[in-house]
Amino acid sequence: MAELAAIAQDTRAWACYDCGKCTATCPLVRAGARYSPRRHVLATNQGKRPANSGEGTLFDCLTCKLCDTRCPVGVEYTELVLKLRELAHRDGVEVECPHGGALQSAMRIMAKGEMAQDRLGWLEADMLTEPDEGELFLWTGCTMYYDAFFPEFEMDSIAGTKAAVRLLNKLGIAPVVSPDERCCGHDLLWNGDVKHFEMLARHNVKLVEASGADTLVVPCAECLRTFKRDYGPFFSGKKPRMLHLTEFLSENLDKLPMTNGASQRVTYQDPCRLGRHLGVYDAPRAVLNAVPGLELAEMRHHGSASTCCAGGTWSNCDRYSKQIQVNRLREARQTMAPVMVTACPKCQVHFKCAMQDPNLKDEITIELRDVAEIIAASLE
Amino acid sequence: MMDAGRHPLIEVITNAEVTGMSGGPGDFRVQVRKHPRYVDEEKCVACGQCVEACHIVQGNEFDYNLKARKAIYRPFPQSVPAAYVIDMDHCKKCWRCVKVCEPEAIDFDMPARDYEFEVGSIIIAAGFQEFDASALGNYGYARFPNVITSLELERMLNASGVTKGHIVRPSDQQTPRSILFIQCVGARGEGGRPYCSRFCCMNAVKDSLLIRQHDPEVEDITILYTDLRAFGKGFDDFVRRSFDEQSAHYLRGRPSKIEEEPGSQNLTVFVEDTLEHQLKRVPADLVVLSLAAAPSDGAQALAAMLEVGTDQYGFIARRDPAVSAVETARDGIYVCGSAAGPQVIPDCVAQASAAAARAQMFLTGSRSADEKQEVEPLDLSGSPRVGVLVCHCGINISGVLDIDDLTASAAQIDGVVVAAEHQFACSSVGQDKLIELVKEHRLNRVVVAACTPRTHEPVFQETLSGIGFNPYLLEMVNIRDQCSWVHATQPQEAQQKARTLIRMGVARAKNLKPLMEGKSPMTRAALVIGGGIAGIQAATDLAWQGFPVVLVEKTGELGGRLRAPNLKYLYPTMQPAEKVLKQKLMRLKDSGARVLLNSEVEDITGYVGNFEATLSGAVDEKIQIGAVILATGADLYDPAGEFGYGRLTGVITSEELEQRLCHKPAAVQVNGAPPRSAAIILCVGSRDEECFSGCSRYCCPTGIKQAILLSEQGSDVTVFYRDIRTVSIGAEEMYRKARGLGVLFVRIPDGRKPEVLGTEKVTGVRCYDALLDRTLEVEADLLVLGVGMRPLEPETSKFHDILKASLGLDGFFLERHPELAPVETSVEGVLIAGTVQGPKDIVDTVAQASAAAAKATVFLAHDQVRLNPTVAVVDAEKCRGCGCCAEICQFQAPKLVDDGSGVFIAEINASLCKGCGTCASWCPSGAISAQHFTDRQVHAMIDAFFETEAAR
Amino acid sequence: MTKAKTTITDQPVTATGTETWQPRILVFACNWCSYAGADTAGVGRMEHEPHFRMIRVMCSGRIQPAFVLKAFEKGADGVLVSGCHFGDCHYIFGNERAVEQFDKTMNMVKLLGIEPGRLRLEWISAAEGIRFAEIINEFTEQVRQLGPSPLSSKRLDDLRIEEEIDG
Structure with a gap:
């Protein structure tokens, strides 16, 4: 199992001392799923492959990287999942894709x-x-x-x-x-x-x-x-x-003649790939704030604490991801902003899907726009 | 047909006739003679070798001799039983067929067999025969080759018929450029037949659309009609489609003669275009005679033997044509379909079920119990051990495919532990072999490569179940019907295809999961909602069979529109409605049904077998029932503001006229005196895109009945109509009687309405009469508006909301299938009776009510509902509660429930799910899987196809 | 059971001697109408092109974009989706849902640059054996004219890339 040892090395899994903070952080777990990043880390350290069927498989992970930001010893769980999924795929494990x-x-x-x-x-x-x-x-x-x-x-x-x-x-x-x-x-x-x-x-x-x-x-x-x-x-x-x-x-903000005042309130959804994966939090906010009259209202969880759209890799769609989306949209509605702006089209797909819910749609529906649309609209 | 042929409780005896009958209701003794078919039905495997061998060629009667058959033949491809028959009039007994018949099924010495059956009831469903068109010389049938009958056309139009769906002229086999239909051939007074055949108008309209589809070379289609009788549900919309697509040119007129041009054999039809007032000579390459239905030749003899009698036309006589479509003169003997007069298919099917409901009254106590021996299930767990059995089917498969190669190829597939072959896998020896293979090789998956699963899967499933092998671990591969039979000229390609299909079958088999049939209890009681004639009939039929029935009526009295003062006389017999109702109520009382007046159904929850209804009013209780019959009826159109209704005195609706007839039986009066003149306007609120696009069906005969009543009391009566649609029994004769009494009939031109004259009281009606080409003005002291039907509100919406049964575009409840399931709704266990489904008259309402009762007994006859396991199931962890499934399902099987977690969850009720799998393909997260047709199974087959056959 | 004496391979049968390319077509059929129509063609011995393989589902509504796209991914030269005529669906409106799924699939197919002629939707009733045979012949010819799917000849390239990766 040298392969797993190498992975443990690369992803700092070896540093894990089973505190369980990742599990407690995981949005899936908070939504009710029986899932434990910690156990996957532990299994890897013990040279065992995490189970590929039943509850809490590798393919449930949203790869949102929230746990990585909280881990006291810097285990890169998201990278670990990526590597383990490669192995699973190589072994012929079939993911049931949405x-x-x-x-x-x-x-x-x-x-x-x-x-x-x-x-x-x-x-x-x-x-x-x-x-x-x-x-x-x-x-x-x-x-x-x-x-x-x-x-x-x-x-x-x-x-x-x-x-x-x-x-x-x-x-x-x-x-x-x-x-x-x-x-x-x-x-x-x-x-x-x-x-x-x-x-x-x-x-x-x-x-x-x-x-x-x-x-x-x-x-x-x-x-x-x-x-x-x-x-x-x-x-x-x-x-x-x-x-x-x-x-x-x-x-290039100085070269953009943003004249049309939007005079509206918007909230901004940090895509996990842009935020936690690449560390880009400020640029979208700076651009939005440059629109005359636009008011950016932050959701309760934002920036590095932001919740993701819970569907990023088309492999982990279930009732818990839905719960995450519903909660996130509720947060968005609490800002009283009529528009939620994203910087990733995938967020749009997954939030739109959640908003189809016949029982909850009145509580969670919000207009979705890409940040580019908002800026483009402010030009003339 | 196949369902009946396969049903364990139905014995089909073909080639047979009734030779005698004695006894009475509950214990008839019937003698039947089965003529020999000279082929043993048990042994024949329908392989077709005998047909190949036979060298005697005959015209095939089924195809009106347009196509050939051999002396040994199957009348048509789907005939039941699937066995050949020998035409001994032409067979030369050359023994060629006997020599090639591997199962040794042919027996030239087969004797006729006589049977005697003891039965409780008898149903006559002997059908009709077409009118002999050669009897009407002026249409040239049998003289001119290019004059054909509608049934001959039908064989040509059939995709698997003589000309593969294309129309050709018999004289030169060319596609005709122009086709002309003549309607009412031998009907409505012609050839001694006063009645209307009901189905011919729609048939011609349908044919015109079909011909357009198949043969774009056909330039003109003309339909010569008198009245376009699109009386059934949705029929008018169909006609409108024909108008919109211009599939045919409609010409009103009945032709006098047809001439044939020598040489070209083209035809010229002489007809007055009655709307354009000129004689036309319409050229036609082909003329189609829409033939009337005539009683079968054997009807008289059969009626005599069963002592039921025939009516004046020779059809099996109905005891009470105004009320019951299925009752004959004798109790215990019922009639359905065109044996009692021409019918359209939806009515035939409803009557058939109605006859079954009545017949059951003499069968109670002799129901067969649900018995199925439980066999200890085999342990089939572990990784797939697949056995493949390849069938030769005599030489049907092996004549084209190399069976050894197939078994050898199959044996190499990963997971296959044994591949074997057999001459006839479906024979008892073949089945034994299958069992042996399963036991010897400890198989947990079986693949049978043979014929189509549609006919033979049940056979193999049964065999496997018999030894405790889960029948859902069987996969059938169709290498006969869809391979050897259709690729015989390309054996190499066929071989490749068969190999691949087997690989795909094995791939699916490996992914099959054992499924268990579920059961849910059946509450053997029914709720009938609505106490009109439909509800009364349905409740009576069910209660007589011993099922507890609750009949709930909103008002304080039963009878609905039949009750005084709503209706006076029933057409065509002029029986007083009150008398009929009284009889019906007596039967209801004797039946033991529980009747709740002044009561309403507040809510119904549950599903088939397990409904709970909340009642209010006279009682305040919840009742448990297994089935629900909805018989809340229809409303009548309110013509407020039209034709002076509500503004002019003397303008009333047809129903108000009935009410007056009830109050003052002697005479209808206007301002204290009998009206000197009266007018009746039909189609008020019917056939009108703005309110109801369909025909209300009852108004033509009702209007004519009222015209006769008014005329008989001395009024001059004029009827304004669009098409006279007197299709019900005796109605055409009534129409003639009215004309005899001097009732004037004025045809309302398309797109126009008659104009009502008068300032305070109605004085007359003005209308352009296209047939006369003059604007006509008639006096009228009384104007009766023949109002159409519409959905009854709020009942319709209320029960739609409660039961979730689908409504049609017209707002009436939608039957599951117009022909196959006319009284069933999209919700299992919820049935519809009467005008709640759409306009109809009393006799059709009563038939439909009995049909609904019969369909209810299909459920109530068992104490458990057997649940098909090949349904959709939800993985609760994966379900997002998005509701897609609930939204698209027509059967209300999925439901979103709140489990308190914040996200709703879909639950699929296996009792309601029909297993179509549509929800599984819509479920975004993959939470729903369609059992037995899962994504994984389908993907495995796709992979197997392209892995087996790499790109070439 | 005797094992085959000859070596069976999964290579296509080429005994015809003519190495002409033939399309590989996947047909999806519903149990009640189109599959039955294919059987009817069989009962009537209506010869037709043999280059298709059929997958039976209960209703055309079950046929989802994933099935069709998977077939193209694996190299199908053509995919035919079939079901009951409108108004004839055994499940009332399953075939209308099939149209929605088909439209979605067609959208994807067009974007992906697969010729739209490789995908077709047809209604075939249980009685229409001839129609089934005609549609198969017609569609086979149509796909033949389009030639091999670019995806079907990519297996070698895949291997090449794998080598590259491994090497």
Whole structure:
């Protein structure tokens, strides 16, 4: 079990002294699930694989990284889960994915490649973009797929992508928006499917490198985490500067003529990938606060204490994730803000799903917007 | 058909006739002679070798000789029993078939067999035969090849029929460019038949839509009609679809003759377009005669033997045509369907169930008990040990596929411990072999590669259950019907396909889970809601069979609209409604049903077998019942503001006229004097997109009945109609009688309404008469509005909310299937009787009420409900309580419950779930799995397909 | 049971000698109508193209995007979804739900760049054996014209990449 020992080493699991703070912190556990990060750490330290069936399996973890921030000895439980899932997948453990695994199939289809996707149908006449080369590459992510797959939620996550293009145009930039962009592989990686993840990673890195861009702007928190943390080995030359759209905008606030006062109250949902995974908390807030008249009302849990959307990797959808979403939306409603702003389209999907609840929807429904949409609306 | 053929309590004797009958209700003795089919039904496996061998070619009667058959044949592909029959009139006894028949089923010396049955009741369902069109010389049938009958057309239109769904001219096998339908051939007075055949209008409309679909080369379809009789539920909407899609040109007129052009054999039809007032010569490549239904040849003899008599047309006579569709002159003998006169399918099916309900009254006490021997279940746990049995099916499979290769290939699949073959896996020897394999190899999964699971899965399941092997661990692979039979010319490809299918089957088998049939108790009592004629009938039928029944009526009196002062006489017999009601109430009283007047149902909870109803009013109690019959009736349209109703004196509704008839039986009076003239406007609030797009069905005969009554008391009567739809028994004759009395009939043009004259009191009606091409003005002291039916509110909404049974777009309760399940709703155990389902007249209401009672006994006859385990189940940990399942399920099986955790949770009631699996495919989190068709099982099959056959 | 004397492989039977490419088509059918229609085609010995394999479910409403996408992922050249005609569904409206699922699937298929002609929805009744055979023939031809799915020939590439990763 040298493999597990190595993992224990890499993730500081060895440091664990079974205090159980992670379990007590875990949002799933707080929502009622029988789940224990501690036991997974302990099993790893003992050279045993955590059970792959029954209660509290590896695939239940939201990978929200909340426990990591609380661990007194700095165990990187989230990284441990990632590694253990790789092993489980290699051993043929089948994850029961939500939606029957349809989204994973779509990702693997993209990984196999060969087909020309028809993913840019949303581009509008006024948008200036470059298909192949340019200084700035706008990584659009998979919003068009979410909108297509969840018509029942009346999803409009593409609006955030469109807003991102318009904002960059406003700054005088015609970004590269590539028709050959494929899924970043984030979910497959977190499902343990390294093989298909790597196929995607190779393609995507090659695509960005070939564009000659020295800046990669990403509106999706998951894609950004993947580029910055997981694509490293695939870059051959100098890596471009990789940053979230809100980071890029915050650097250029002076060039954005935000004249339209929004004069509204909004609250902001920290995506786990952007916040705890990448440490970006201030940029989105700075950008929002720059909108004249906009009032940012924080939820009870925010910043590094923020609760996640509880569905990040399409593998852990259940009644506890729903409970987390419901609680989170209640928090959002308590701010009295009519709009909840996110910086990750996945948050939108999962909160929208929760808001379909026939019994609770009146208590938890709130308008969802991508941060880019809010900023774009404030220009003229 | 297959259900009946397979039912353990139904013995099907084909090729047989009744030869004698004695005894009486409760103990009839019936003699039956079964003519030999010369093929042993038990032995025949329907492999078809004999047909291949036979060299005698004959016209197939089923296809009106449009298609050939052999001397040994099956009349049609789905015939039951699935055994061949020999036509000895043409068989030359060459023995070719005998030689090829592996199961040795053919016996040329098979004798006729005589049976005697002791039965409690008899149901006549002998059907009709089509009118012989050659009797009407001027239509040229049998003289001109391109004049065909509607039934011949039907065989052509059938996708598996003679021309594979395409229409061709018999003379040259070309697609006709123009087709003309002639309606009412041999009906409504023609060929000595005064009645309407009911089904022909809709049939022609349907055919026109189908032809458009199949054959775009057909340019024109013309339907020659007199009145378009779209009287059934949803029929008018169907006609509207035909109008919208312009599937046919509708021409009002009955043709005088048809001429054939020599050479081309094209036809010309001479007809007056009565709405355009000119004689037209309509050219047609093909003419279709919509034939009337005539009594079967054997009807007279059968009626005589059973001592029930025939009516004036030769159909089996009904005892009381105004009230009961199924009762004959004798108790214990019932009739249903077109044996008693032409019917549309929904009515046939309702009558069939009604006849069954009545028949059961003489069967109580002889119900068969639910007995099924419990066998000790085998231990099938552990990793999958799959056994594969490949069937030769004689040479049906082995003639095309290499069975050795299939077994060898199967034996190599991971998890397969044995692969064997057998000549006829379904034979008793084959079944023994299967049992032997299971025992010898300690199998815990079985794959049978043979024919279709749709017919044979139950056979193998039964065998496996017999030894305690969970029947849900069986997988059937269809390598006959869907492989060897259809790819015989490409054996290599077929072989590959069969191999893959077996691999897919094994993959699924490995993922199958043992399932246990559940049981839930059945409360053997029923609640009937509504004390009108439908409720009375349903309650009576059930109570007579000994089931406790509670009949709840909101008002203080039973009888609904039949009760005085609502209705005076019943058409067509003119029996006083009161008398009929009195008889019905006496039967109800004798039945022992508990009647609660001035009472209402507040709430119903639970599910089939276990409903609890909360009653209020006369009593304040909760009752337990197994089934609910909803018979709350319909409301009548309120014409307020239309046709001067409420503004002019002398304008009343048809119901108000009945009420006046009840109060002043001698004469209807207007302002103290009998009206000199009266007008009746039909279709008020019916066939009107704005209120109710359908036909209310009862108003035409009622209007005509009232016209006769008014006419007989000396009034000049004019009836304004759109189509006269006198489809019920005796109604067409009534229509003729009214015309004989001098009642004037004016056809209201499409899209227009008659104009009512008068300032304070009605003086007349003005309407453009398209048939006359003149605006007509008639005097009227009295104007009767024939008001249509509409859903009764708030009852309909209330019971929709309580029971969750679906409503149709028209607002009436929606039957589960218009043809197959006309009295069942989307909720198991909730049945509908009478006008709560849609407009209908008394005889149809009564039939439907009995049908609902019969369907209720399907549940009440057992003390337990057997629960199919192939239903959807919820993983409580995974359920997000999003409610998708509850929203999409038509059967109310999933329900969201609050378990206090903050997130609701779905529970699926196995008693209500039908196992379609739709909710499983909608469940976002994967909490619901469709047992026996799980995601994992399907994915395993997909993987197996593409792993077996790599890209080539 | 005698084990096969010849070595059975999972390679396609190529005894035809003609190495022409044939499509691999997956058909989903509901138990009551379209599967029964296929049986009817069998009873009537209505020959049709043999390059499809069928998966039976109880209702077309059960057929979810995941099934279809999985088939494409695994290399299906075509996928046919079939059920009862409207108004004929054994479960009242299951087939209408199937349409919603199908539309969703089609959305995804188009975005992914799979030719829409590789996916089809058809209603076939139990009596329509001929229609079943015709649709199979027609769809097979349509897929044949489109050629092999790009995803079906990717197995080698996968291997190559795996080698790359391992190496």
